[in-house]
Amino acid sequence: VVALLYVCRYREHYHSSGYVWQGRKRVLAIQEVADDRISIHMTEVGRLPNNVADYGPQAGACDKLTESCGSNRLLPEQGNEMALTIYLSPEIEQQLRQRAAQIGRDVTTLAHDLLQRSLNKQPTLDEIAAQIPPGIRRSQEAYWRDLPQLLSLKSGKRQWVAYHGDERVGFGSTSAELFQECMESRGLKKEEFYVDRLEPRALPPWEAEAIDAPFPWSEATFTPSENRA
Amino acid sequence: MSKILDQLPYLDAAAMLAFHDEQIPVLAHHIIVWVSIGLRGDFRLAENSPRIPAILDTGNNFGFSIAADQLGRWCGLQPQILEVLGPIFINRRALPRHAADVWLYRNRRRQRDTFRSVPPFRLELRDGIAIYPAEDLVPAPRLPLLGLRAIDENSLRCTINGEQRTVSLSDTKPA
Numbered sequence: 496v497v498a499l500l501y502v503c504r505y506r507e508h509y510h511s512s513g514y515v516w517q518g519r520k521r522v523l524a525i526q527e528v529a530d531d532r533i534s535i536h537m538t539e540v541g542r543l544p545n546n547v548a549d550y551g552p553q554a555g556a557c558d559k560l561t562e563s564c565g566s567n568r569l570l571p572e573q574g575n576e577m578a579l580t581i582y583l584s585p586e587i588e589q590q591l592r593q594r595a596a597q598i599g600r601d602v603t604t605l606a607h608d609l610l611q612r613s614l615n616k617q618p619t620l621d622e623i624a625a626q627i628p629p630g631i632r633r634s635q636e637a638y639w640r641d642l643p644q645l646l647s648l649k650s651g652k653r654q655w656v657a658y659h660g661d662e663r664v665g666f667g668s669t670s671a672e673l674f675q676e677c678m679e680s681r682g683l684k685k686e687e688f689y690v691d692r693l694e695p696r697a698l699p700p701w702e703a704e705a706i707d708a709p710f711p712w713s714e715a716t717f718t719p720s721e722n723r724a
Numbered sequence: 725m726s727k728i729l730d731q732l733p734y735l736d737a738a739a740m741l742a743f744h745d746e747q748i749p750v751l752a753h754h755i756i757v758w759v760s761i762g763l764r765g766d767f768r769l770a771e772n773s774p775r776i777p778a779i780l781d782t783g784n785n786f787g788f789s790i791a792a793d794q795l796g797r798w799c800g801l802q803p804q805i806l807e808v809l810g811p812i813f814i815n816r817r818a819l820p821r822h823a824a825d826v827w828l829y830r831n832r833r834r835q836r837d838t839f840r841s842v843p844p845f846r847l848e849l850r851d852g853i854a855i856y857p858a859e860d861l862v863p864a865p866r867l868p869l870l871g872l873r874a875i876d877e878n879s880l881r882c883t884i885n886g887e888q889r890t891v892s893l894s895d896t897k898p899a
Contacts (some may be wrong), residue, residue, distance in 0.1 A: 607816065618857075623820045631807060652730035655848075670825075670848045674765025685823070686807050690765070692850045692877070700851070703811040703818060706786045 604703070620703050627701055634658035634689035635700045642696065649693040659688040666693075727878065728845045729757065729831040729893035736889060743777055744798070746868065755780040755884075755891050756836060757828060757870060760844065761790070761799045763806070763821040764852065769844060774799055775829060777867055780891065782882070784871030787847070788826045789814065789854040791864035820854040826860045826874065834890065845895065847874050 583591065595602040608619045618626075627635070636647075637658045645656055648666070656674040657664035664681065667673040673690045677683045691700060698704055734755045741748040741756065750756055757780050760773040776798045778788075795801050806822035813819075827844040831837075847870075856864035875882050875893070883892045 578878075607813075608818070610874075618818060618820070620813070620818045623808065623818055626808040626820060627810060628807055631809065670850075671765050671767045671846070675767070678765070686765075689809075694850070694877075701810045703813045705813040706784075706815075706854075714816045 531547035623703075624701050628686035630660065630684075631689050632701060633660045634687075635691075637661045637663070638689055638691055639696075639699045645693050646695065653693060655690055655692055657688055657690045659683055664688065725881075725898070726845075726895045727892070728828055728830050729889070729891055730831055730840075731885070731890040731892055732757065732831050733834055733836050733888075733890050741777055750867075754867075756867075758831075758837070758839070759788075759829065759868070759870065760827040761795065761853070762825045762827055762846075763799060764825050766825065769827045769846070773779070773827070777868045778870045779865070781869045782872045782875075782884075784869050786814065786854060786869075786871045786875060787849040787851060787874040787877065788868065788870055789819075789826075789856065789865065790868035791856040792858045793864070794868060797853060801845065803855045803857075806852070806855075812854050813850070814854055820857060821854055821862065824853045825849065826853065828870075828893075847878050849874060849895045850877065861897060 591606060592602050592664045595605045598605070600608075604620065608621060615619055635658075637660065638656065638674055641658075641663065650687045652668050653666040655670045657667070657677055659677065659681070665673065667676070670690045674685075677690075678685070689700070732755070734753060735750070736752050738752055739750050741750045756777050758775050759778045760769055760775055762769050762773060776794070778790075781788050783824075795803060803820070803822055806824050809821045809823050811818050812821050826847045826849060828847055829844045830840045830842055832840055851873075879896050881894050881896050884890075885892070
């Protein structure tokens with residue numbers, strides 16, 4: 496929202512159009528890390544150096560905290576993403592790391608989460624994770640705990656495994672078999688058990704993996720004949 | 725080994741897809757497949773499950789994603805009835821993953837919108853489906869996306885024939 500207001504005002508004042516950040520560098524400084532949001536302040540610091548990585552005393556201190564604010568709705572003329580790098584002062588960075596350590600979260604994910612909460616009202620990762628039914632969550636934790644041992648048990652008939660809380664219900668060649676076992680044979684409800692593959696996972700099932708879907712920004716709207724022209 | 729998509733054609737020009745009362749623009753080189761969304765773990769797809777279009781997007785590294793609006797209007801399903809399995813970060817947006825299976829319809833050879841009389845193929849997705857909430861700042865994809873992970877996770881074999889502009893997909897497991 497801040498970005499959008501600034502672009503509108505800038506264009507109106509200078510009677511210009513286009514991408515207001517072109518050739519300029521804008522630094523978003525984090526002012527405060529609160530429990531539920533990050534307050535940010537944006538300042539203009541001059542022309543954008545050719546190598547943005549060289550800029551600023553804290554450049555590279557938190558490279559991963561690059562918030563993509565662009566969208567078709569925010570910058571309709573551009574249709575592309577805008578990367579804004581947020582530089583943290585050492586105090587703020589320490590505050591953020593302490594907060595992440597307190598709640599057992601990865602610092603980058605926490606920063607994303609807090610920023611997202613500041614910028615819009617969509618649910619955060621934590622809020623989505625809180626929607627997991629407790630029975631499924633307990634079963635996910637048991638599955639995650641046992642997964643390293645389970646992997647060696649994998650076979651044609653053991654492709655999937657079901658957990659009801661700490662209890663391993665059994666293995667199956669399809670997930671449907673296990674749903675039948677849990678629901679029809681044991682009378683469990685869907686929110687009381689969890690079924691997953693006997694395959695490695697990078698993250699626990701209740702945590703968020705980062706997915707980069709190239710839609711809709713990379714959607715090519717030309718036809719081959721137009722392309723050739 | 726069973727065929728799922730049998731030389732399913734895709735176009736090299738934009739076209740419109742008539743679906744319900746809507747005309748949906750389909751861009752060049754979009755691979756349109758037909759799917760149904762079912763409750764997770766069902767052995768058979770409910771007979772009245774609506775068939776909806778989706779884009780087979782091999783550049784997408786998730787299994788299946790759909791807008792809540794499409795799920796409601798097209799499939800008659802509300803996200804609330806599908807259990808939340810966890811969050812996912814798609815294009816840096818936090819989205820919920822819901823428990824559901826995706827059923828992929830088997831086309832007649834070289835025909836995109838007509839189907840064989842055999843039951844659709846159930847794609848078992850360990851992480852469920854991602855649902856874009858309604859009224860999100862970031863627009864959801866115009867059509868649901870069937871990503872590469874769905875093919876990978878179900879050990880399917882996909883062949884894209886650029887000369888004929890067809891896609892074939894088969895199940896590698898013995899029937």
